[in-house]
Amino acid sequence: MEELYAQHCQVCHGEKLEGGLGASLIDGEWRSDGSIRTLMDILRNGQPEFGMPGFAGQLSESEMRALVIYIQEREKYALEQPPKPEPGTKNVYSVAGERFRLEKVASGLATPWSVAFLPEGRFLVTEKLGGLRIIEANGKFGEPIKRTPAVFNKGQGGLLEVALHPDYAKNGWVYLAFSDADGDVSMTKIVRGKISGNNWVEQETIFEAPKKFYTNRGHHFGCRIAFDDKGYLFFSIGERGQQEQAQDTIRPNGKIHRIHDDGRIPSDNPFVENGFLTIWSYGNRNPQGLDFHPETGVLWESEHGPRGGDELNVIQRGANYGWPIVTYGMNYNGTPITSETSRPGMEQPIHYWTPSIAVCGIDFYEGDAFPSWKNRLLVGSLRQQELHLITLDGESVVRDEIILEDRGRVRDVASGPDGAIYLVLNSPDELARLVSQPKD
Ligand code: HEC
Known part of the structure; x- marks a missing residue:
C-alpha cells in the first residue's frame, strides 16, 4: 500500500501525506464530505477543476479502496491526542466526565486472557498457556487449579475464556473455552466444571465440533462466552484462518453459536434444518468480545477484522455479517481484499475502526462508581493499547472516546461487582482496574 501511494500519489500529496501540490490528506479537513463514497469517487474520476487526476483506468477498485483505508489510517494517527495522566501523577486521569486511578491488582501472570x-x-483468571488461577482480593495467588483440560497452546490457541454460570452462587458451574487439540489439529471447545479446593472437578463437555472440522491453522479461535437471562449460552468461533468458510453454514468456524447452558441444542436455532446445528449467526471473522446490553437484552459483538476492518456488530438470529465478501479492511500487508463494503442480505457493522485497533473484549458498564458511564460500552484494544468508551443512542454510535492508552494490550475488560472497571492486560501481563476518584 505504501508503494502504491508512493508510486501514484506522493509526488503531489507529499511523502507523509502532508500535502504539496495537492492538499494535505491528514489534517482532518476535507473539501468534500470526506466519506468513503466521496473519496472513492474522487480517486476514480479526479477533480480536474482542482488539478486532481482520475485513476479509474490505472488502479483497480479494490486498490483505490485500499488507498482510502490507508489515508484514513494516516489521518487518525496524525490527529490523535491520547489521554494523559493528570500533571504530577502517573496513574490518575480525568477523562470523559469521570476521574479514575489506574491500579494494579495482580502481576506475574502468564499471558492472562x-x-x-x-x-x-x-x-478467576485464565492464562493462555493453560493455567486457571484464583486471585485473592489482595492480588495474591497460588498454584494454578489442578486437572483443568489440556489445551493446544500454539499461535493464538490456548486456555482463553472463563465465565461463571448466571446462577453460579447456587450451582457452582464455571465455563471454559479453549483450543482443543487432536494430534496437530485443533478447534474451539467448551467445557464446564466446578472448583473444589484447588481442583477442577465434575467436568462436562458443553460444545465440541466433530473432528473433521479441526484444522492445523493456529489462529482465530474466537472463544468469548455470554449468557442471556433465558438460560442460553452464546459463544464465538473465529474462521480459523480459512476466510471463505465463514460463509459456509455447514461448518462451525466464523460463527456465533447458541446452545443451552448444559450444551443441549435449541430446536429453534436457525440452521437446525440444513446446517451446523448450533449456529446463530455467520460471516464473523474472529469475534473477541460478546456482551448483552443490560437494558435492551440485545447481543453486541466485537470482531477482530483485517487491517482497517475491526467491527462492532449487533448480532441477530440467522444473519450474515459478510466476512470475507464485504469488509471495511484490507490485508495486513496492504494488499486489497475486496472493494465491497456492503451487499444486500449482509449486515453492516454498527461501527468499524480504521485504522484497526485490534479490538478485543467488550463489556457494558453496569456499576455505580462512574455514573455517567452507566450502560455505555467499554471496548479493549490490543495493538493500539486503548480502552474505548462508546456512547450509544439505540443501535447507533454517538461517540467513541479513548479513555486510556499505552498502558498495555487490553485483552479483556469487565465491569466489576464493586463498580471498578477491570482490565486483563498483556505486556505487561497484569490484572488492573480503574477505580473512581473524587472530583475536585
Ligand atoms: C498531479 C498531482 C496529483 C496526484 C498525482 C494525485 N493528486 Fe490527489 N489531489 C491533487 C489536487 C491538486 C487536489 C485538490 C487539492 C485541494 O483540495 O485543494 C487533490 C485532491 C485529492 C483528494 C480530495 C481532498 C479533499 O479535500 O476532498 C483526495 C482524497 C486525493 N487527492 C487523493 C489522492 C490519491 C490517493 C492519489 C494517488 C492515487 C492522488 N490524490 C494523486 C493532486 C494530485
Whole structure:
C-alpha cells in the first residue's frame, strides 16, 4: 500500500501525506464530505477543476479502496491526542466526565486472557498457556487449579475464556473455552466444571465440533462466552484462518453459536434444518468480545477484522455479517481484499475502526462508581493499547472516546461487582482496574 501511494500519489500529496501540490490528506479537513463514497469517487474520476487526476483506468477498485483505508489510517494517527495522566501523577486521569486511578491488582501472570468475578472479591483468571488461577482480593495467588483440560497452546490457541454460570452462587458451574487439540489439529471447545479446593472437578463437555472440522491453522479461535437471562449460552468461533468458510453454514468456524447452558441444542436455532446445528449467526471473522446490553437484552459483538476492518456488530438470529465478501479492511500487508463494503442480505457493522485497533473484549458498564458511564460500552484494544468508551443512542454510535492508552494490550475488560472497571492486560501481563476518584 505504501508503494502504491508512493508510486501514484506522493509526488503531489507529499511523502507523509502532508500535502504539496495537492492538499494535505491528514489534517482532518476535507473539501468534500470526506466519506468513503466521496473519496472513492474522487480517486476514480479526479477533480480536474482542482488539478486532481482520475485513476479509474490505472488502479483497480479494490486498490483505490485500499488507498482510502490507508489515508484514513494516516489521518487518525496524525490527529490523535491520547489521554494523559493528570500533571504530577502517573496513574490518575480525568477523562470523559469521570476521574479514575489506574491500579494494579495482580502481576506475574502468564499471558492472562479473561477474568470472572468470584464471591468475596476474588477473581478467576485464565492464562493462555493453560493455567486457571484464583486471585485473592489482595492480588495474591497460588498454584494454578489442578486437572483443568489440556489445551493446544500454539499461535493464538490456548486456555482463553472463563465465565461463571448466571446462577453460579447456587450451582457452582464455571465455563471454559479453549483450543482443543487432536494430534496437530485443533478447534474451539467448551467445557464446564466446578472448583473444589484447588481442583477442577465434575467436568462436562458443553460444545465440541466433530473432528473433521479441526484444522492445523493456529489462529482465530474466537472463544468469548455470554449468557442471556433465558438460560442460553452464546459463544464465538473465529474462521480459523480459512476466510471463505465463514460463509459456509455447514461448518462451525466464523460463527456465533447458541446452545443451552448444559450444551443441549435449541430446536429453534436457525440452521437446525440444513446446517451446523448450533449456529446463530455467520460471516464473523474472529469475534473477541460478546456482551448483552443490560437494558435492551440485545447481543453486541466485537470482531477482530483485517487491517482497517475491526467491527462492532449487533448480532441477530440467522444473519450474515459478510466476512470475507464485504469488509471495511484490507490485508495486513496492504494488499486489497475486496472493494465491497456492503451487499444486500449482509449486515453492516454498527461501527468499524480504521485504522484497526485490534479490538478485543467488550463489556457494558453496569456499576455505580462512574455514573455517567452507566450502560455505555467499554471496548479493549490490543495493538493500539486503548480502552474505548462508546456512547450509544439505540443501535447507533454517538461517540467513541479513548479513555486510556499505552498502558498495555487490553485483552479483556469487565465491569466489576464493586463498580471498578477491570482490565486483563498483556505486556505487561497484569490484572488492573480503574477505580473512581473524587472530583475536585
Ligand atoms: C498531479 C498531482 C496529483 C496526484 C498525482 C494525485 N493528486 Fe490527489 N489531489 C491533487 C489536487 C491538486 C487536489 C485538490 C487539492 C485541494 O483540495 O485543494 C487533490 C485532491 C485529492 C483528494 C480530495 C481532498 C479533499 O479535500 O476532498 C483526495 C482524497 C486525493 N487527492 C487523493 C489522492 C490519491 C490517493 C492519489 C494517488 C492515487 C492522488 N490524490 C494523486 C493532486 C494530485
